[in-house]
Amino acid sequence: MRIKFWGVRGSTPAPQPENMRYGGNTSCVEVRLGDNLYIFDCGTGFRVLGQALRHEFNGRPVSAHIFVSHFHWDHIQGFPFFVPSYNDKNQIRILGYEGTGSGLREILNGQMATPFFPVALYDLPGKIKIEKLESMDFKIGKVHVRSKFMNHPGVCAGYRIFTSKGSIAFLPDHEPYEAFKLHSAKSHLLSPEQTQKRAREDRAELVKFLQGSDILILDTQYTDEEYQAHVGWGHGSLTTAISLALDAAVRKLILFHHDPTHDDEMLDKMVQTARKLAAKSESYLEVEGAREGAEMTLD
Ligand SMILES: [Zn+2]
Ligand SMILES: [Zn+2]
Numbered sequence: 001m002r003i004k005f006w007g008v009r010g011s012t013p014a015p016q017p018e019n020m021r022y023g024g025n026t027s028c029v030e031v032r033l034g035d036n037l038y039i040f041d042c043g044t045g046f047r048v049l050g051q052a053l054r055h056e057f058n059g060r061p062v063s064a065h066i067f068v069s070h071f072h073w074d075h076i077q078g079f080p081f082f083v084p085s086y087n088d089k090n091q092i093r094i095l096g097y098e099g100t101g102s103g104l105r106e107i108l109n110g111q112m113a114t115p116f117f118p119v120a121l122y123d124l125p126g127k128i129k130i131e132k133l134e135s136m137d138f139k140i141g142k143v144h145v146r147s148k149f150m151n152h153p154g155v156c157a158g159y160r161i162f163t164s165k166g167s168i169a170f171l172p173d174h175e176p177y178e179a180f181k182l183h184s185a186k187s188h189l190l191s192p193e194q195t196q197k198r199a200r201e202d203r204a205e206l207v208k209f210l211q212g213s214d215i216l217i218l219d220t221q222y223t224d225e226e227y228q229a230h231v232g233w234g235h236g237s238l239t240t241a242i243s244l245a246l247d248a249a250v251r252k253l254i255l256f257h258h259d260p261t262h263d264d265e266m267l268d269k270m271v272q273t274a275r276k277l278a279a280k281s282e283s284y285l286e287v288e289g290a291r292e293g294a295e296m297t298l299d
Contacts, residue, residue: 001031001032001033001163001165001166001297001298001299002031002032002295002296002297002298003029003030003031003032003168003215003295003296003297003298004029004030004032004049004293004294004295005023005028005029005030005045005290005291005292005293005294005295006025006028006029006030006045006046006048006049006292006293007023007025007026007027007028007029007041007043007044007045007046007048007078007292008022008023008025008027008045008256008257008258008290008291008292009022009023009024009025009026009027009043009074009257009258009260010026010027010074010172010173010219010221010235010256010257010258010259010260011026011074011221011257011259011260012026012073012074012260013025013026013043013044013074013077013260014260014261016263018263018264018265019262019263019264020264021264021267021291022258022264022267022289022290022291022292023045023291023292023293024292025043025044025045025047025048025078025292026043026044026045026073026074026075026077026078027040027041027043027045027069027074027075027172027256027257028040028041028042028043028044028045028046028048028049028078029041029170029217030049031161031168033142033143033163033165034142036065036141036142036143037053037062037063037064037065038064038065038067038140038143038161039064039065039066039067040066040067040069040159040170040172040217041066041067041068041069041075041076041170041172042066042068042075042076042077042078042079042082042094043074043075043076043077043078044074044077044078044081045078045292046078046079046081046082047078047081047082048078048292049078049082050078050081050082050083050084050085051083053083053084054083054084057084061089061090061091062084062087062089062090062091062092063090063091063093064084064090064091064092064093065093065095065140065141066092066093066094066095067095067096067145067157067159067170068094068095068096068104069096069150069156069157069158069159069170069172069173070096070097070152070154070155070156070157070173071096071107071154072154072156072173073111075172075173076107076108076111077111079108079111079112080111080112080117080119084126085124085125085126085128086124086125086126087125087126088125088126088127090126090127091126091127091129092126092127092128092129093129093131094108094128094129094130094131095131095133095140096132096133096157097132097133097147097149097155097157098132098155099154099155103132104130104131104132105121105130108121108130109121109122133147133157136148142163143161143162143163144161144162144163145159145160145161145162146159146160146162146209147159147160148160148205148206148209150171150173150174151174151175151176151177151180151202151234152173152174152175152234152235153234156173156174156234158170158171158172158174158209160209160210160213163298165298165299166214166215166298167212167213167214167215168213168214168215168216168217168298169209169210169213169215169216169217169218169250170217171210171216171217171218171219172217172219172256172257173219173234173235173257174218174219174234174235174236175219175231175232175233175234175235175236176203176236176237176240176244177198177199177200177202177203177206178196178199178200178203178240179227179231180199180231180232181195181196181198181199181202182195182196182199183231183232184232203244206244206248207244207247207248210244210245210248210250211248211249212248212249212250213248213250213251214250214251214252214298215250215251215252215254215296215298216245216248216250216252216253216254217254217256217290218236218241218244218245218253218254218255218256219235219236219241219256219257220236220237220238220241220255220256220257220270220274221235221236221237221257221258221259222235222236222237222238222259223237223238223270223273224237224238224239226259227240235257236257238255238270238273238274238277239277241253241255241274242274242277242278242281242285242287245278245285246278246281246283246285250285251284251285251286252285252286252287252288252296253274253278253285253286253287253288254287254288254289254290255267255270255271255274255287255288255289255290256290258289258290267289268289270289271287271288271289274287275287
């Protein structure tokens with residue numbers, strides 16, 4: 001099983017020279033299991049993946065399963081630029097959850113509608129199948145998938161895929177429950193004690209969902225200091241990410257959804273800080289920062 005990162009940035013593309021080592025494209029991760037293609041999110045990195053697939057398949061039909069976490073721009077903006085969608089031999093299956101009042105097709109169609117884009121979704125020659133997921137536990141081809149809704153504005157899913165080689169969890173956008181719940185408690189008429197209890201329960205559910213993951217790709221948009229000024233924005237921080245990965249006995253944590261204002265130097269520092277935090281625990285947790293173009297295998 002091979003995993004390749006095509007887009008690692010959060011919020012918006014950030015293709016400046018000082019970001020080139022980690023990369024400027026937004027959320028897209030490819031998991032290849034034999035000939036089966038599983039793609040997580042179609043941010044602007046999805047365009048680059050499309051080019052690579054055209055080159056690799058060289059006329060042979062492409063068949064891909066695409067899991068969309070949610071429909072914020074940084075997770076769908078590459079979709080109209082995916083070249084395999086422009087070839088009628090190719091089969092593109094898009095899977096995701098609804099719940100924001102609009103259907104999946106309506107949302108994807110919306111970003112391609114006039115005046116935003118010159119080609120309509122229904123004019124794409126590729127065989128594009130858009131499927132609304134209902135279950136949180138299902139099989140797609142050879143993989144078993146479990147999903148869970150994340151703590152993020154709107155409906156946002158995290159996915160975990162189980163294969164004979166191991167499991168990978170993809171949680172691109174998620175804010176830790178504790179500070180968020182306290183921050184929003186006033187609007188829910190709960191006491192601070194009730195709020196903390198609820199946050200502990202939600203976190204315990206997430207730990208259970210992630211338990212024993214070989215690879216966890218997780219939202220770590222902010223440093224701990226930055227997070228204090230962004231509680232309620234829907235994104236994670238370093239210390240909370242490390243503690244989640246440790247509690248869930250994850251083998252390898254990949255820092256993901258990099259803030260567009262964080263350059264390579266800053267991201268190096270964040271990776272170092274996260275590694276120090278993991279080392280303090282005397283665990284075997286490995287930590288890496290997601291880098292565009294990086295590949296890893298799971299055997
Ligand atoms: Zn995002
Ligand atoms: Zn988002």
